[in-house]
Amino acid sequence: MTGPATLPRLAGYGAALPLLVAVMAFVAQLALAGGLALNTALANWHAELAGRLTIELPAAAPGERLEEALALARATPGVRTAAALPKAEVSKLLEPWLGKRGLADRLPLPTLIDVALDTPSAEVAKTLATRLAGAMPEAVLDDHRLWFGHWVVLLHWLQFIAAGVVLLAVAAGALVVAIATRALLAAERGTVEILHLLGARDWQIARPFQREALQRAGLGSLAGLALASLALLLVGHLLARADSPILAGRLLSWRDCGWLAATAAAFAGVAMLAARATVLGDLRRLP
The missing domain is CATH 3.30.980 (Threonyl-tRNA Synthetase; Chain A, domain 2)
Structure with missing residues (x-):
C-alpha cells in the first residue's frame, strides 16, 4: 500500500486524559512560575542590598x-x-x-x-x-554578605527543586499518554493489524494516534495554563499588598509568561511524541 493509510475514527482517549494532563500542566506551570519568581526576587534582593552597609551600635x-x-x-x-x-x-x-x-x-x-x-x-x-x-x-559593621549568601543558597536549591518538579510533571504526562495509547491500540488492534498486513507504513498508522494525543493533551495543557494563570494572578494581587520592595511589584516578566506558554505547548508536543513512540514500538513487534 503506497497511498495514505488512515484508521477509521478512533474511539478516542476519553475525558480522563485531558483532565490528567491539565492537572500535571497546572503543577508544572506553578513550579516554573515559582522558580522564575525566585530568580526575580533574588535580583530584587541584590539590587536592594548592593551598595548598602549597616553600622550597629550597642x-x-x-x-x-x-x-x-x-x-x-x-x-x-x-x-x-x-x-x-x-x-x-x-x-x-x-x-x-x-x-x-x-x-x-x-x-x-x-x-x-x-x-x-x-x-x-x-x-x-x-x-x-x-x-x-x-x-x-564596640561598633559592628554588617555588609549583609553572610545573610544574603545563605538566602542565595536556599533560593538556588528551591529553583533546582522547581525545575525537578517541572521535569517530573512532563515525564508523568508522557507516561500517562503512553499508557492511554496502549489501551487505545488494544481497542483498535484488529484495524491496525489489517492495515499493517496491507502494507501501510508504520508512520501512517501512528499518525491518527499522535493527532488524537496532540488534540487531547493540547486541550488539557491549555486548561492547566488557564488555571495556573488564575492562581498566579491571585498570588500577584496578594504580593502587591506586601509592604516590601523585594516582594511587591511584578515578579514575572512578559518573557517569563512566554516560558509558561511554552511549557503548555511542550506538554502537547511531548504527548504527541509519546503516542507516536508507543505506536511505532508496538508495530515493530508485529510480524
Whole structure:
C-alpha cells in the first residue's frame, strides 16, 4: 500500500486524559512560575542590598558615639550618605519576630546606621570597617554578605527543586499518554493489524494516534495554563499588598509568561511524541 493509510475514527482517549494532563500542566506551570519568581526576587534582593552597609551600635552607647559614628562614616571616601534609623523603624523591622504588642519599645534596641555607597565596593566597606575598629571597637559593621549568601543558597536549591518538579510533571504526562495509547491500540488492534498486513507504513498508522494525543493533551495543557494563570494572578494581587520592595511589584516578566506558554505547548508536543513512540514500538513487534 503506497497511498495514505488512515484508521477509521478512533474511539478516542476519553475525558480522563485531558483532565490528567491539565492537572500535571497546572503543577508544572506553578513550579516554573515559582522558580522564575525566585530568580526575580533574588535580583530584587541584590539590587536592594548592593551598595548598602549597616553600622550597629550597642543600646548602652552614649548619644555622642552615634554622632561620632555618623561623622566617621560620612568622612569615608566612597560613602554617599549615612543616617541613623529612627527607633520606630527599627521596631518595625523586628515586628515579624516580636509581633505588634510593643515589645520592641520595651527592649534595649541597638542603634542602627544605614550607610549608602556611591557604588558597591568591597574596598570602601573594608576601609570603613578598619576606621570603625580603630575609633569605636564596640561598633559592628554588617555588609549583609553572610545573610544574603545563605538566602542565595536556599533560593538556588528551591529553583533546582522547581525545575525537578517541572521535569517530573512532563515525564508523568508522557507516561500517562503512553499508557492511554496502549489501551487505545488494544481497542483498535484488529484495524491496525489489517492495515499493517496491507502494507501501510508504520508512520501512517501512528499518525491518527499522535493527532488524537496532540488534540487531547493540547486541550488539557491549555486548561492547566488557564488555571495556573488564575492562581498566579491571585498570588500577584496578594504580593502587591506586601509592604516590601523585594516582594511587591511584578515578579514575572512578559518573557517569563512566554516560558509558561511554552511549557503548555511542550506538554502537547511531548504527548504527541509519546503516542507516536508507543505506536511505532508496538508495530515493530508485529510480524
